[in-house]
Every structure is written in structure tokens, then in C-alpha cells.
Amino acid sequence: MGIFDSGVGGLTVLRQVARQLPLESIVYFGDTARVPYGTRSTAEILQFVREIINWMLQQQAKMVIMACNTSSALVLKTVQGEFPIPIVGTILPGSLAAAKLGRRIGVIATPATVASNAYKQAIKAIDPTLQVWQVACPEFVPLIEQNRVLDPYTAQVAQQYLAPLLAEHIDTLVYGCTHYPHLEPILRLLLPPSVKLLDPAIHVVATATQQLDLLGLTNTAIPPLPTRFCVSGCPQNFAQSAQLLLGCKPIVEKISLT
Ligand code: DGL
Numbered sequence: 517m518g519i520f521d522s523g524v525g526g527l528t529v530l531r532q533v534a535r536q537l538p539l540e541s542i543v544y545f546g547d548t549a550r551v552p553y554g555t556r557s558t559a560e561i562l563q564f565v566r567e568i569i570n571w572m573l574q575q576q577a578k579m580v581i582m583a584c585n586t587s588s589a590l591v592l593k594t595v596q597g598e599f600p601i602p603i604v605g606t607i608l609p610g611s612l613a614a615a616k617l618g619r620r621i622g623v624i625a626t627p628a629t630v631a632s633n634a635y636k637q638a639i640k641a642i643d644p645t646l647q648v649w650q651v652a653c654p655e656f657v658p659l660i661e662q663n664r665v666l667d668p669y670t671a672q673v674a675q676q677y678l679a680p681l682l683a684e685h686i687d688t689l690v691y692g693c694t695h696y697p698h699l700e701p702i703l704r705l706l707l708p709p710s711v712k713l714l715d716p717a718i719h720v721v722a723t724a725t726q727q728l729d730l731l732g733l734t735n736t737a738i739p740p741l742p743t744r745f746c747v748s749g750c751p752q753n754f755a756q757s758a759q760l761l762l763g764c765k766p767i768v769e770k771i772s773l774t
Contacts, residue, residue, distance in 0.1 A: 517577055518543050519542060522553040523547070523548050523661050526583030526584060530743070532718050535721075536725050540734075541735070542744070544744065544746065545748075547747075552661075555628065561591055561628070565587050578733050581720065582604065586626045586629050588607045590632055610635065610714070613718075614688060619646055622649050625651075633650075649680065653696075656670075660698045665760070670699070674703060688714055689714065745766045746768070
């Protein structure tokens with residue numbers, strides 16, 4: 517199956533795939549030549565996502581996990597109708613989990629995801645009595661891609677982004693961008709212990725697992741191939757940033773989508 521993101525964000529989803537679907541062979545693609553997605557237009561993201569899914573089909577993917585909230589918020593529904601394989605996004609599984617967990621819910625996400633209101637609308641559709649506040653965090657993705665999670669500047673920026681949510685006394689904080697769980701060590705320090713952190717990844721992969729099962733696509737027989745890591749940008753940079761999360765430096769291929 518295929519998993520993609522603009523960069524290392526989708527690795528937080530890949531980590532869950534390794535736990536929940538250990539028998540599946542995975543092709544991971546990070547569109548690092550064009551990261552960040554979160555400040556781009558819907559038309560640009562739609563073009564990128566179509567290119568990526570076409571490439572995934574050429575790699576014989578039987579399902580694609582869109583491990584990118586920005587793409588899920590903006591173009592999931594459009595591409596789901598265009599391709600012959602199931603495509604799983606992040607917003608609905610994340611919103612269902614958020615609605616179960618909290619009543620005063622903060623969502624941190626990219627500017628494009630926040631502008632789409634996808635999380636707010638989905639959570640409110642599940643339970644209109646829930647309160648949702650969203651904050652766009654444009655600096656987070658570039659800092660994570662530059663491997664600057666532990667840089668004091670990143671903590672300073674995080675403090676500013678969290679301030680309006682803390683002022684509303686949120687009880688739950690949703691990572692509305694798959695890059696953000698990489699920031700957990702610093703976010704945890706800035707949040708009161710009572711605030712629950714929700715990573716939609718677990719729920720996204722549970723949804724993918726269910727769909728594979730329903731469609732009879734789960735692999736039970738063939739031993740999985742080693743995970744392939746592919747990027748459109750610099751393989752060394754990706755390997756470096758991925759190392760923190762994966763615990764080892766992956767072999768990374770540079771590919772061209774066209
Ligand atoms: N990790 C992606 C997301 O979940 C994309 C972030 C970006 O490239 O701006 O939104």
C-alpha cells in the first residue's frame with residue numbers, strides 16, 4: 517500500500533501502520549521538493565495529489581493512505597471519485613476520535629487546513645455541542661523538516677501558537693497536521709497535564725485496516741517487502757529528519773513523478 521505526505525509528517529502514520537498492519541508492504545512518498553503544502557492553493561495540491569496517486573498506482577499500490585491533513589481537508593473527496601483504489605484520509609477518523617475524547621477541543625494545523633474548517637465542521641457535525649478552536653501554525657512544518665524540533669526558537673513559536681487555545685481552557689489538543697506529533701516533547705512541556713493530546717494517526721490506520729478487511733485486501737500470505745522510502749527532493753535530508761522518528765536512518769530513493 518502507498519502512504520504519502522509533503523515530507524516527514526506521514527512517518528507518524530507509517531509508525532502506526534507498522535504496529536497495526538505489520539504484514540503489508542509499504543511504499544512511502546514524501547513530496548519534499550514541494551513541501552510545505554499548507555500554504556498552497558487547492559488547485560496546486562490537487563495537481564500534486566493526482567500525480568502522487570498515479571505514481572502509487574504504477575507501484576501497484578492496492579490502497580493509498582493520504583497521510584497529510586492538508587490534502588485530506590482540501591482534495592480527498594475529489595480524488596476518491598477519480599481512482600480505482602481506496603484512498604483513506606485523516607479528517608474523519610481524527611474528528612470522530614476528538615469528539616469522543618474532548619468537549620473543548622483545540623486543533624493545530626496548517627493555514628490551508630484551518631482555512632478549510634474541515635476539522636471544525638466534521639467535529640461539529642458529529643456533536644454540535646462541542647466547542648472547537650483552530651490555530652494555523654505556518655512555521656511548524658518548515659522547522660520540523662529542517663530538523664529543528666529541539667531548537668529553543670521552536671518552543672518559543674509553539675508557545676505563541678498555543679496561547680489562544682490555553683486562554684480558552686481546551687481539554688483536548690488535536691494534531692491537525694501529521695508533522696506535529698514530531699513536536700510532542702516540546703508541546704507536552706507547554707501544556708497543562710490535564711490537556712489530552714490526540715494524534716489521529718492511530719484512528720486513520722484503524723480505518724485503513726477496516727477497509728482492507730471489508731474489501732478482502734488484507735495480506736495474510738506473502739511476507740512483506742521492506743518499506744520503500746521515496747522523495748521528490750533531497751534523499752539525505754529526508755533520511756536525517758526521518759532518523760529521529762524511525763530510530764534508524766532509512767535508505768531513501770529520489771524519484772520523479774512524471
Ligand atoms: N503533514 C501535512 C499535513 O498533515 C502537510 C504539511 C505541509 O506540508 O504544510 O497537513
